[in-house]
Amino acid sequence: MAFDTSKRSSYFLITPMAAIFAIFLVIPLLTIVIVSFWDYDEYRILPDFILENYSYLLGSSVTWKIYLNTLKYAALTWVFTLLIGFTVAYFLAFHVRSLTWQIVLFMLCTIPFWTSNIIRMISWIPFLGRNGLLNSALINLGIVDQPLEFLLFSDFAVVLADVHLYTLFMVVPIFNSMMRIDRSLIEAARDAGASGFETLKSVIVPLSKPGIAIGSIFVITVVMGDFITVRLMSGGQSASVGLQISNEIGLLQYPAAAASAVVLLVTVLLIVTGLLRLVDIRKEL
Amino acid sequence: MAKTRERRPTSFYFLAAFFTLFVLFLYGPMLTIFILSFQGENGGLTFPMNGFSFHWFGNLFEQQAVGDFGGSFTRSLKLGLIVMVVTVVVSFMAGLAFRRRFRGDSVIFYLAIASLIVPSILISLGIGLLFNIIEWQPQWFTSALGAHLTWTFPFGLLIMFAVFNRFDPSYEEAARDLGASNWQTIQYVVLPMVGPSLIGVAMFSFTLSYDEFARTLMTAGSLNTLPLEIYGMTTNVTTPVLYALGTVTTGFSFLVIGIALGSVLLMRRRKGQKA
Numbered sequence: 001m002a003f004d005t006s007k008r009s010s011y012f013l014i015t016p017m018a019a020i021f022a023i024f025l026v027i028p029l030l031t032i033v034i035v036s037f038w039d040y041d042e043y044r045i046l047p048d049f050i051l052e053n054y055s056y057l058l059g060s061s062v063t064w065k066i067y068l069n070t071l072k073y074a075a076l077t078w079v080f081t082l083l084i085g086f087t088v089a090y091f092l093a094f095h096v097r098s099l100t101w102q103i104v105l106f107m108l109c110t111i112p113f114w115t116s117n118i119i120r121m122i123s124w125i126p127f128l129g130r131n132g133l134l135n136s137a138l139i140n141l142g143i144v145d146q147p148l149e150f151l152l153f154s155d156f157a158v159v160l161a162d163v164h165l166y167t168l169f170m171v172v173p174i175f176n177s178m179m180r181i182d183r184s185l186i187e188a189a190r191d192a193g194a195s196g197f198e199t200l201k202s203v204i205v206p207l208s209k210p211g212i213a214i215g216s217i218f219v220i221t222v223v224m225g226d227f228i229t230v231r232l233m234s235g236g237q238s239a240s241v242g243l244q245i246s247n248e249i250g251l252l253q254y255p256a257a258a259a260s261a262v263v264l265l266v267t268v269l270l271i272v273t274g275l276l277r278l279v280d281i282r283k284e285l
Numbered sequence: 286m287a288k289t290r291e292r293r294p295t296s297f298y299f300l301a302a303f304f305t306l307f308v309l310f311l312y313g314p315m316l317t318i319f320i321l322s323f324q325g326e327n328g329g330l331t332f333p334m335n336g337f338s339f340h341w342f343g344n345l346f347e348q349q350a351v352g353d354f355g356g357s358f359t360r361s362l363k364l365g366l367i368v369m370v371v372t373v374v375v376s377f378m379a380g381l382a383f384r385r386r387f388r389g390d391s392v393i394f395y396l397a398i399a400s401l402i403v404p405s406i407l408i409s410l411g412i413g414l415l416f417n418i419i420e421w422q423p424q425w426f427t428s429a430l431g432a433h434l435t436w437t438f439p440f441g442l443l444i445m446f447a448v449f450n451r452f453d454p455s456y457e458e459a460a461r462d463l464g465a466s467n468w469q470t471i472q473y474v475v476l477p478m479v480g481p482s483l484i485g486v487a488m489f490s491f492t493l494s495y496d497e498f499a500r501t502l503m504t505a506g507s508l509n510t511l512p513l514e515i516y517g518m519t520t521n522v523t524t525p526v527l528y529a530l531g532t533v534t535t536g537f538s539f540l541v542i543g544i545a546l547g548s549v550l551l552m553r554r555r556k557g558q559k560a
Binding site: 023045088090109112115117123136224228249258265272 | 293313314332385387389402404438515
């Protein structure tokens, strides 16, 4: 078995991964595209070639509102995760001086990522609810006299939960980029008379761009396709594209869901292509 | 360090405070439901605590109260373990393959990236439709397994890239010069060196699968995994039993993370002793 010198061995080694991607990623996505042209009635889906699923979807003002709403969530989440993620990564990379502490604090940030998203959403209920901790505190302090209603089951709650869940997606790649910045560049900037803020602006931010781009891709795509956060945290009062698809699935309107899915996929790919112009992912590993 | 430490700038204290707030933001809500899961028998979903009890934990194991907690937990555990083993083996193989250029390597790479950014609900819908059309019954160990692998492989592959990019091939050359076969080189040289990262891949893939919801939605068939069960509970359970479930499953995740970190440390120490 000449497994280190021949190209054959590379093909042998990559086959299992390629097969899984083919069967469970490529073929299912093609299936969605095909089914988006099919017809359906209450009981089944009917092979056909019709454009009604798309014309109905794109012609409905509801669709546009939902897209606008989803983009709003994505944009707000992006801004907050970026600001928080960048600050946290900057602190870890440039202000924590020992490697051990960097690892410990970094782990502290990553551990929640490995627990259930749904549980992390639910855990906001006792905090934000009508009789929750925050409202009780505000009332006890005399800041408000009635519980604030907008805290839970609102757009505020959706964005808060998204930021809570996904800031880590920003911290990790930005931290990774920052750790590669040659420390002598920063000393050089300081020797040349730059203040801390100027160094940040003209050295650290530009060199962290690849990390920022990768983090942005993650956060934006995950929020664009999300449905569970919107359903749980808005209490059914708001919609997102993902939620619309999941509702259509629930009603067994698979071709309609497939058409929505194709439009969502195209939207996400356009956003990602735009962001990929800023970074060569393969170089960043 | 011989260098005398510089005095910390004022910005350090602001950033440290910000970081502390961030950690509180991450862990605070989890801590509240942890406390509330010990709510007394007559207590509600919010504070104040109405006594202290293990009532809701007991409630969790009564079949009729919350659906099939035991069954869905066992299913998620098994699925997570299968996903873990497959992901570790397949990612390691793919990582080895990617050390050389081969035709189609960028196709696989971009498929992995696509797999990461295609919204999970599309994977769920696509696999569900596919099984529907070819008239196969979706099962957690077939369709859901495949759906989860599309989520864990990209992480596995990216971790392997990071590992092999920093891997010095002269160790393998040395082993081969000493007469080691290919398999021996892998077994005695490569595996011990990448071992800690493989544990990382294992932990990643297990926890990602164990907590995955969207990709399981249309692919699990008639039997629920734990996240599906929890999701069902959020719509129809209004007692702290929900928090008890949260505490138990988060505790379980922490246990898995602890085991993974512990074994990495153990491997490091052993290596240190040998050297």
